Amino acid sequence: MRDKVVAIIQDNRPDIDDVEHAEFVTDGLLDSFDIVTLVAEFDKTFGISIDGADITPDNFNSIDSIIEMLKKNGAQ
Amino acid sequence: MKFEFDNKRITGVLTVVPHNTVKFDDEISNYNFSEKQSKKLKLIMGYEEKRVAPKGVCSSDLCEYGMNYLFDNNLLKREEIDALILVTQSPDYFMPATSNILHGKLGLKKETFCIDISQGCSGFIIGLIQAFMLLEQKNINKVVLLNADVLSPKVSKRDRNSNPLIGDAASITIVEKSNKNEKIVADINFDGLNALCLNIPAGGFRMPSTMETAIIREDEAGNFRSLDNLVMKGDDVFNFVLNKVPEQIENLLSSNGVTKGEIDYFLCHQPNKFMLQKLADKLTISYEKLPNNIVENFGNASGVTIPTCISFNLNENLLNNEYKVCLSGFGIGLTWASMLINIGNFDFCKIIEY
Numbered sequence: 001m002r003d004k005v006v007a008i009i010q011d012n013r014p015d016i017d018d019v020e021h022a023e024f025v026t027d028g029l030l031d032s033f034d035i036v037t038l039v040a041e042f043d044k045t046f047g048i049s050i051d052g053a054d055i056t057p058d059n060f061n062s063i064d065s066i067i068e069m070l071k072k073n074g075a076q
Numbered sequence: 077m078k079f080e081f082d083n084k085r086i087t088g089v090l091t092v093v094p095h096n097t098v099k100f101d102d103e104i105s106n107y108n109f110s111e112k113q114s115k116k117l118k119l120i121m122g123y124e125e126k127r128v129a130p131k132g133v134c135s136s137d138l139c140e141y142g143m144n145y146l147f148d149n150n151l152l153k154r155e156e157i158d159a160l161i162l163v164t165q166s167p168d169y170f171m172p173a174t175s176n177i178l179h180g181k182l183g184l185k186k187e188t189f190c191i192d193i194s195q196g197c198s199g200f201i202i203g204l205i206q207a208f209m210l211l212e213q214k215n216i217n218k219v220v221l222l223n224a225d226v227l228s229p230k231v232s233k234r235d236r237n238s239n240p241l242i243g244d245a246a247s248i249t250i251v252e253k254s255n256k257n258e259k260i261v262a263d264i265n266f267d268g269l270n271a272l273c274l275n276i277p278a279g280g281f282r283m284p285s286t287m288e289t290a291i292i293r294e295d296e297a298g299n300f301r302s303l304d305n306l307v308m309k310g311d312d313v314f315n316f317v318l319n320k321v322p323e324q325i326e327n328l329l330s331s332n333g334v335t336k337g338e339i340d341y342f343l344c345h346q347p348n349k350f351m352l353q354k355l356a357d358k359l360t361i362s363y364e365k366l367p368n369n370i371v372e373n374f375g376n377a378s379g380v381t382i383p384t385c386i387s388f389n390l391n392e393n394l395l396n397n398e399y400k401v402c403l404s405g406f407g408i409g410l411t412w413a414s415m416l417i418n419i420g421n422f423d424f425c426k427i428i429e430y
Contacts, residue, residue, distance in 0.1 A: 049357040052318025
């Protein structure tokens, strides 16, 4: 799952250098439209529908928080 | 606040959209983002094309055009109109009320009660509630509810947050007393502490428009707008909608003993396709039952989106059929409002072009 998540972020934002260690929201790397785009791609890739209440900046701040949120929403 | 009404019905819906179409693809170069990024967003949000009023055309012009269409086609008579409600956030003037202007232009009788209501995304349901309350009066038998907004002149063409989705439109809904004893229930909530999440900062009495307020500046997300333009805190609005609206709909259904299966359609305000799909997922209902195609075809014209959704998706089916629907409007205010109502056997239901 981690590799897929990293690949999706890199595909959408190739300008982010160190995806593994970045703090996407704290560092101002992802805005709300980036998050919407990522949600749509995660939904499609993992065959889930991320709960709207989970689409918050905190859940998209790092690879770890994204993976945790995806698992909560049923991704495997 | 919970409301309950009986012996009232909607008898017709007419939506008026400007003839002029603006395509998302033609405006991509306005935005400070890569074309690839914008095109992905287009697919996700349903940005395709929107209807924009010609320069100088106001909300009242769309209303007047639609009303004259109904008069000319014998679908409505001037003398029958006991009350005229206009829900708009783009009035002709600060004063007088635009409904009074329309009263004069339409040649309505002196007894016709006129009122403007300044509401947006929940404006169709707020307008219906006002109409139903007026119909409790013995002298009021027919109310014309107008929802209209021409907000495109207030949106910066370089603001990808708002410009792709804002369209202009008006709708006319006829609401009357009925002999059928069918219950209509509604629930509406307000959160004024977050009232400025959607806002036009300058141009009112609090901050009059000046040369300073017209200066265009870049925000932290790379959008360009001035204080005279509409600004939307998209993240806050998104989270508010997906937290509050499903809960309100679920509660309205359960407290009235109605199951989701009994509802034929969930006809919601249309902010964008993505938010509506997430709303449908959260409510565990199909996208067919909760249409999300108004932004891609017409744009989001605030309180007009629900009547547009009705006239675009159900249209002539409503002339001879009846459906149990859940209406839901949410957004500016912040306000969220839902209503359970039977609609159908209309005298008319269509979209016309201005």
